[in-house]
Amino acid sequence: DGGITQSPKYLFRKEGQNVTLSCEQNLNHDAMYWYRQDPGQGLRLIYYSQIVNDFQKGDIAEGYSVSREKKESFPLTVTSAQKNPTAFYLCASSIGGGKETQYFGPGTRLLVL
Amino acid sequence: GQQVMQIPQYQHVQEGEDFTTYCNSSTTLSNIQWYKQRPGGHPVFLIQLVKSGEVKKQKRLTFQFGEAKKNSSLHITATQTTDVGTYFCAGSGSARQLTFGSGTQLTVLP
Numbered sequence: 262d263g264g265i266t267q268s269p270k271y272l273f274r275k276e277g278q279n280v281t282l283s284c285e286q287n288l289n290h291d292a293m294y295w296y297r298q299d300p301g302q303g304l305r306l307i308y309y310s311q312i313v314n315d316f317q318k319g320d321i322a323e324g325y326s327v328s329r330e331k332k333e334s335f336p337l338t339v340t341s342a343q344k345n346p347t348a349f350y351l352c353a354s355s356i357g358g359g360k361e362t363q364y365f366g367p368g369t370r371l372l373v374l
Numbered sequence: 375g376q377q378v379m380q381i382p383q384y385q386h387v388q389e390g391e392d393f394t395t396y397c398n399s400s401t402t403l404s405n406i407q408w409y410k411q412r413p414g415g416h417p418v419f420l421i422q423l424v425k426s427g428e429v430k431k432q433k434r435l436t437f438q439f440g441e442a443k444k445n446s447s448l449h450i451t452a453t454q455t456t457d458v459g460t461y462f463c464a465g466s467g468s469a470r471q472l473t474f475g476s477g478t479q480l481t482v483l484p
Contacts, residue, residue: 366416
């Protein structure tokens with residue numbers, strides 16, 4: 262059954278702590294994306310990767326880091342430098358980059374304790 | 375940079391009424407996509423428009439792409455409670471990646 266999985270569904274972060282959100286896809290897609298969604302708002306692009314071992318900053322990359330060591334995986338680390346991390350984080354993938362249709366995972370809700 | 379604006383931000387309708395959301399880009403788009411996000415869920419792709427003036431229908435949903443390829447609309451005829459959610463447009467043009475609009479949150483009152 263092909264798709265995108267994200268874990269965990271809910272994540273709690275303490276002040277000063279780094280946390281990593283997982284995103285895995287078995288769709289054989291080249292491109293992967295991370296978005297942040299705040300309540301009642303749209304999707305803001307954090308990072309994207311069009312190919313393994315390469316990634317680019319999106320509109321709100323500060324306080325976040327990513328890696329793309331495998332085609333299937335694109336983990337996002339929310340660092341302690343991100344002062345307002347509480348949000349809904351969505352991972353997506355597409356066959357190629359740019360204009361292609363994006364397929365989203367179920368998301369991870371991050372809450373700060 | 376490329377910006378995609380969407381209006382209205384919120385819309386409450388009575389079940390059976392029609393609903394329209396509008397999407398406007400600051401630059402010419404090569405294509406526009408529409409997504410639906412149910413409450414608590416994730417965005418799901420609905421449709422893609424590519425040609426100037428293109429109109430596509432999916433049952434009660436009608437999608438249009440403007441002649442200048444800078445605007446688009448989604449119209450739902452006779453809304454149902456299952457239509458509840460947030461509708462996003464997303465366009466690609468000068469930017470290398472899709473730019474999402476801020477979404478229109480639709481509430482359907484029974």
